Structures are given as structure tokens and as C-alpha cells.
Amino acid sequence: MKTDNEDVLVVEDLGVSFDGFKAVDGFNFYLAKNHVHVIIGPNGAGKTTVLDLICGKTKATSGSVKFKGKELRKQQEFKIVRAGIGRKFQTPSTYENLTVFENLELSHPAGRGVFGCLTFRRTPEILERCHSVARQIGLSDKMNTEAGILSHGQKQWLEIGMLLMQDPEIIMLDEPVAGMSVRERAQTAELIRSISDHRSVIVIEHDMEFVREIADRVTVMHMGKILAEGSMDTVSKDPKVIEVYIGH
Numbered sequence: 001m002k003t004d005n006e007d008v009l010v011v012e013d014l015g016v017s018f019d020g021f022k023a024v025d026g027f028n029f030y031l032a033k034n035h036v037h038v039i040i041g042p043n044g045a046g047k048t049t050v051l052d053l054i055c056g057k058t059k060a061t062s063g064s065v066k067f068k069g070k071e072l073r074k075q076q077e078f079k080i081v082r083a084g085i086g087r088k089f090q091t092p093s094t095y096e097n098l099t100v101f102e103n104l105e106l107s108h109p110a111g112r113g114v115f116g117c118l119t120f121r122r123t124p125e126i127l128e129r130c131h132s133v134a135r136q137i138g139l140s141d142k143m144n145t146e147a148g149i150l151s152h153g154q155k156q157w158l159e160i161g162m163l164l165m166q167d168p169e170i171i172m173l174d175e176p177v178a179g180m181s182v183r184e185r186a187q188t189a190e191l192i193r194s195i196s197d198h199r200s201v202i203v204i205e206h207d208m209e210f211v212r213e214i215a216d217r218v219t220v221m222h223m224g225k226i227l228a229e230g231s232m233d234t235v236s237k238d239p240k241v242i243e244v245y246i247g248h
């Protein structure tokens with residue numbers, strides 16, 4: 001368990017309604033620097049919506065999202081990414097016909113946007129960054145392999161690598177081990193732990209064994225609200241949590 005208490009992200013009283021239905025309601029969330037904070041909860045609890053609100057994909061109807069003291073709630077999505085919050089969606093976003101190396105290279109901030117594409121130069125710094133990210137995601141020996149022929153797990157790691165290329169301070173992952181083999185899950189747990197040496201990670205996950213392996217802190221959501229929060233040990237013994245979720 002890490003002890004560094006500095007919060008990089010402070011979310012308070014966050015809420016959103018869809019046609020009068022409160023999908024997220026009075027949500028408070030404190031993400032500590034270099035921690036892995038996992039959000040769990042039954043289907044429809046509001047977990048994905050919370051990530052949508054943090055990254056600006058969905059606009060909140062109330063509350064605040066502060067990143068290193070700066071209010072993000074009304075910022076546009078691309079500005080939130082640039083500020084240092086990266087999000088991996090469940091839908092694949094790799095370029096299947098490009099190699100692992102090319103996918104990583106393209107994700108470097110220097111290649112971003114029309115102007116970036118036109119003026120992009122492969123500098124030694126960018127090359128080194130691609131290789132260091134490839135080492136971290138375990139794909140160093142696949143640099144020249146087209147993304148389309150990678151295994152499911154390797155594609156997921158490549159996507160995480162593409163996020164890492166942007167050097168974000170916070171990474172958000174929605175069900176990162178869905179569809180993975182036991183071995184791939186273990187490797188993903190290791191990867192997430194290594195990412196949290198220098199960044200904070202928010203993960204949504206259903207697999208409790210996996211949560212136990214990676215989480216510094218767990219928030220349990222139910223019907224748009226927080227049901228419990230603490231270490232995995234604490235929340236998994238909470239009778240409220242057992243009743244609505246773990247006991248199912």
C-alpha cells in the first residue's frame with residue numbers, strides 16, 4: 001500500500017442526469033498521486049459515466065473536477081487530454097495495418113493534428129520514447145509486427161502504450177482485462193502496477209481477483225452513488241457491498 005497522499009484529481013459532488021435519471025449523483029473521488037484506484041459496482045452503477053464526465057465526453061450537470069487544482073469540468077475533451085488525462089476506451093483504437101512501432105510513433109504528441117502530421121520529424125527522442133514504451137508494454141520484439149495480427153491481449157497493451165506515448169499524469173482504463181487469458185491478466189496487472197510508479201491510474205473492473213492484485217484503493221458504486229470506499233480488504237468485508245455486489 002502506497003502512502004503518498006497528494007491528490008492529483010479531486011472530484012466533488014459530480015452529477016449528471018439523462019432525461020431526469022441521475023446516472024451519477026453527488027460523486028466524490030480523490031485520486032492520489034501514483035495510485036491505482038479501481039471503481040467497481042454492478043452493471044449500470046454509473047462507472048463508465050464517471051470516466052465520461054472526467055474526460056469531458058459527457059458534460060456534468062453539477063459538481064467539479066479539479067486536476068492539480070485546475071477546474072476541468074467545462075473544458076473540451078481534447079484540452080483535457082492535453083492537460084494530461086488519457087483514457088482507453090473499450091473499443092479498439094489501434095491502426096491494424098500499421099506496425100506496433102508506427103502505432104506508437106503516431107501517438108507521440110508531436111504528430112498530433114494536421115499541423116503535427118505535416119511537420120512531424122522522427123527525432124532520437126521520439127525513437128527512444130517508442131522503444132521505452134514498447135519495453136514497458138512487453139512488445140519490444142513485435143515492433144515490426146502489424147497491429148492487426150497481434151493477440152487480443154497484445155492489442156490491449158499496444159493501446160495502453162499509445163496512451164503512454166502522450167506521457168499523461170492520469171490514465172483511465174475501462175475493463176482492461178476483458179477477454180484476456182489468465183496469463184495475459186497477470187501481465188496486465190504487472191503493467192498497471194509499473195505504470196503507477198510514475199502516474200495515477202483509474203480502472204473500472206469486474207474481475208475481483210484482478211482488482212485485488214492491482215488496487216491501492218477501491219470505490220464501490222451503486223445506482224450512481226458511492227456505496228463504499230477503502231482498501232479491497234475493507235470494501236469486500238462491507239455488508240452493504242456484499243449485499244449489492246460481491247454476494248451476487
Ligand SMILES: Nc1ncnc2c1ncn2[C@@H]1O[C@H](COP(=O)(O)OP(=O)(O)OP(=O)(O)O)[C@@H](O)[C@H]1O
Pocket residue numbers: 018023041042043044045046047048049050
Ligand atoms: N448518454 C446516456 N443517455 C441516457 N442514459 C445513459 C447514458 N449514459 C449512461 N446512461 C445510463 O446511466 C446508467 C449508468 O451507466 P454506466 O454505463 O455508467 O454504468 P456502468 O456502471 O459503467 O455499467 P456496466 O458495468 O454495465 O458498464 C445506466 O442506467 C445507463 O443506461
